[in-house]
Amino acid sequence: MIEISSLVLGVLTLYFWVQHRYGRQLLLDIATSIREGNSLLLEKPLLLSKGFPLKLYQKAMDENANRIANLERESDRSTHTFNETLGGMLDGAIILNRDHIITFVNSTAQKNFSLGQRMQGRRLEAFIDSFEILDLIDQSGRGLTSGKAEFTFRKNGTIKDFEVAIALLSSIRTESKDVYLLLFREVTEIKRADRLRKDFVANASHELRTPVTMIKGFAETLVESPTLPAARRSSFISKIHKNSLRLQALVDDLLSLSELEGSVDAFQPTNNKLCEVIRGIDLYIQEKPYVDASKLKFSLAEEKDAFPFDAIKMAIAIGNLIDNAFKYAGSFTIVEVSTTLSKDNKTIICSVRDDGNGIPQKDLERIFERFYVVDKGRSREKGGTGLGLSIVKHVAEGHGGRVFAQSKLGKGTTFSIELPRYQDS
Numbered sequence: 001m002i003e004i005s006s007l008v009l010g011v012l013t014l015y016f017w018v019q020h021r022y023g024r025q026l027l028l029d030i031a032t033s034i035r036e037g038n039s040l041l042l043e044k045p046l047l048l049s050k051g052f053p054l055k056l057y058q059k060a061m062d063e064n065a066n067r068i069a070n071l072e073r074e075s076d077r078s079t080h081t082f083n084e085t086l087g088g089m090l091d092g093a094i095i096l097n098r099d100h101i102i103t104f105v106n107s108t109a110q111k112n113f114s115l116g117q118r119m120q121g122r123r124l125e126a127f128i129d130s131f132e133i134l135d136l137i138d139q140s141g142r143g144l145t146s147g148k149a150e151f152t153f154r155k156n157g158t159i160k161d162f163e164v165a166i167a168l169l170s171s172i173r174t175e176s177k178d179v180y181l182l183l184f185r186e187v188t189e190i191k192r193a194d195r196l197r198k199d200f201v202a203n204a205s206h207e208l209r210t211p212v213t214m215i216k217g218f219a220e221t222l223v224e225s226p227t228l229p230a231a232r233r234s235s236f237i238s239k240i241h242k243n244s245l246r247l248q249a250l251v252d253d254l255l256s257l258s259e260l261e262g263s264v265d266a267f268q269p270t271n272n273k274l275c276e277v278i279r280g281i282d283l284y285i286q287e288k289p290y291v292d293a294s295k296l297k298f299s300l301a302e303e304k305d306a307f308p309f310d311a312i313k314m315a316i317a318i319g320n321l322i323d324n325a326f327k328y329a330g331s332f333t334i335v336e337v338s339t340t341l342s343k344d345n346k347t348i349i350c351s352v353r354d355d356g357n358g359i360p361q362k363d364l365e366r367i368f369e370r371f372y373v374v375d376k377g378r379s380r381e382k383g384g385t386g387l388g389l390s391i392v393k394h395v396a397e398g399h400g401g402r403v404f405a406q407s408k409l410g411k412g413t414t415f416s417i418e419l420p421r422y423q424d425s
Contacts, residue, residue, distance in 0.1 A: 091108060091183055091184060091185045092106065092108040092109030092112050092113070092162075092182075092183070092184035092185070092186075093105070093106040093108070093109055093181065093182070093183055093184070094106075094109050094119075094124065094181075094182045094184070095169065095180065095181050095182075096124055096137075096179060096180040096182065097179055098179050099123070100123050100124045100125065100137070101121065101122070101123055101124075102119050102120050102121065102122055102123070102124055103120065103121075104120065105119045105120055108184075109184055112153070112155075112160075112162075112184065112186065113127045113128055113153065113155075113184075114127065115127060115155065124182075128151075128153065130151040130153075132149040132150065132151045132164070133149065133151060133164055133182070135149070136148075136149045136164065136166050137166065137180055140166045140167075140168050140180065141168075141179075141180075147165070148163055148164065148165045149163070149164050150162065150163050150164075150187070151164065160186060160188045161186070161187045161188045161190075161191045162184050162185065162186055162187060162188075163184070163185045163187045164182055164183065164184050164185075165182075165183045166180055166181065166182055166183075167180070167181040167183075168180065168181075169181050208247070208250055208251075211243040211244070211246045211247040211250070212247065214239065214240075214243040215240050215243045215244060215247070218236040218237075218239050218240045218243075219240060221236060222236055222237070250387075253387035253388065253391060254387070256316070256387075256391050266313075266398060267310045267313060267398050267399065268310050268312075269308035269309050269310050269399075270308065270309075270310075270311065271306040271307065271308055272306050272307070272308075272309060272311045273303045273306050273307075274303065274309070274314065274339055274348055274350060274419070275300040275301065275302065275303055275339060277311050277314055277315050277318075278298065278300060278318060278337060278339070278350070279298075279300075280315065281315050281318055281319050281322065285319060285322050285323065288323070288326075290326055290327065291322075291326050292326070295326075295332070295333060295334055295335055296322070296335050296337070297334055297335070297336045297337070298336070298337050298338070299336060299337070299338040299339075300337075300338065300339045301338075301339045301340055301341050301348070303339075303341070303348070305421075307348075307421040307422065309399055309419060310395075310398075310399070313395045313398070313399075314395060314399075314417075314419075316391065316395065317391065317392040317395040317396065317417060318337070318350055318352070318417070320388040320389070320391060320392050321352040321389075321392060321415045321417075322335060322337060322352055323388065324352075324388055324389065324415070325352055325354040325356070325413075325415075328356075329354040329355075329356025329357060329412070329413065330356045330357035331356060331357060332354045332355050332356035332357075332412065333355055334353075334354065334355055335352065335353070335354045336351075336352070336353045336354075337350070337351070337352050338350070338351050338353070339351075341421075345421065346420065346421055346422055347401075347418055347419065347420055347421060348418075348419055348421055349416050349417065349418045349419075350416065350417045350419075351414050351415065351416040351417075352414070352415050352416075353412065353413070353414040353415075354412045354413055354414075355411065355412035356412050356413065357409070357410065357412075358407045358408050358409040358410055358411055358412055358413055359405070359407040359409075359413050360409065361407075364405055364407055367389055367405055368389050368390055368392070368393040368403065368405075369390065370386065370387055370390040371386040371387065371390075372386060373386045389403075389415075392415070392417065395417075396417045396418070396419070399419050399420070400419075400420050401417060401418050401419040401420060402417075402418050403415065403416065403417050403418075404416055404418075
């Protein structure tokens with residue numbers, strides 16, 4: 001009897017041990033499947049207890065596998081959208097890992113910084129040597145507020161200015177090896193415009209201060225010295241008048257430039273013929289005392305059809321060129337205004353030519369800059385503002401055209417405005 005009881009007890013012990021082992025192995029398989037995100041089809045072993053909730057485990061595992069698959073698909077979609085967004089940005093975008101290896105670069109950054117080489121898979125420092133960027137990355141890596149930085153980049157002998165901002169990707173993509181997102185924006189033109197604005201303000205202040213100071217000085221002398229001889233009083237009044245005219249010319253030109261640069265409605269094109277506009281300028285320009293009508297010649301092409309342009313702005317521009325020739329050409333015998341139509345009739349060129357002293361090449365390259373004058377003393381003597389040719393350039397470019405100058409010392413100078421007669425549709 002004792003032997004039978006021992007045998008039954010041994011069998012039961014073995015049964016429960018095998019059942020425990022199967023159950024333990026089954027739980028390990030379930031845990032491994034959940035941890036690795038794999039699906040698992042559970043089959044009930046013969047010796048497993050009927051009360052073991054195998055169907056409940058299977059359902060939970062299937063639901064978990066579906067959730068993981070959905071999350072992976074959503075992650076892939078998000079990554080794809082993220083990369084597509086960066087790839088389509090006009091600004092440059094580069095993603096780095098912790099070792100500064102480039103794992104992603106969009107087309108803009110590739111174009112700006114690659115130097116003709118593949119960037120992905122190489123260190124950032126191989127392409128961009130910038131302490132400012134390294135400092136920005138270091139600050140970001142230490143959890144500091146890094147903000148933005150500016151740096152210069154030299155490519156093919158050209159220096160460009162860039163602004164860079166950084167984002168820490170590891171805070172939103174914890175499973176990714178990518179750490180830093182760098183966004184680059186070229187600010188070369190912005191900085192250039194800022195420098196031009198500062199130069200313009202400085203030059204305008206200086207040019208305005210000169211006549212104002214002269215007017216103030218002569219006026220104070222007249223007020224404080226009522227017994228001045230009549231001849232000196234007349235001389236001072238004449239100088240006040242001359243400087244007031246210069247001040248008025250400066251203000252008028254500054255207002256013209258401001259209108260051309262700052263207004264979306266600066267140009268009001270209507271259908272006109274350029275030859276007819278120039279004939280109107282002829283009557284106006286010949287009224288000026290320094291214009292010798294006998295030296296002013298016109299050779300205008302006849303235009304069969306009118307075309308759209310701002311007649312008033314073009315009259316001002318061409319008038320400035322004629323005015324410029326009579327004031328600064330020096331020893332000349334002729335100022336010729338001519339127009340020429342292109343063979344396809346799509347463009348027209350208006351040229352103002354003189355046979356005077358000419359302009360040195362070094363000055364010719366800067367002649368259309370604001371306040372740039374070849375001979376400052378002669379410019380002030382003639383009442384020039386240094387803005388006339390800049391206005392001409394703005395008018396030409398505002399019509400989709402261009403202005404250019406050709407000159408030889410001792411041979412004369414030709415200024416030309418080229419305009420499109422028909423705008424591209």
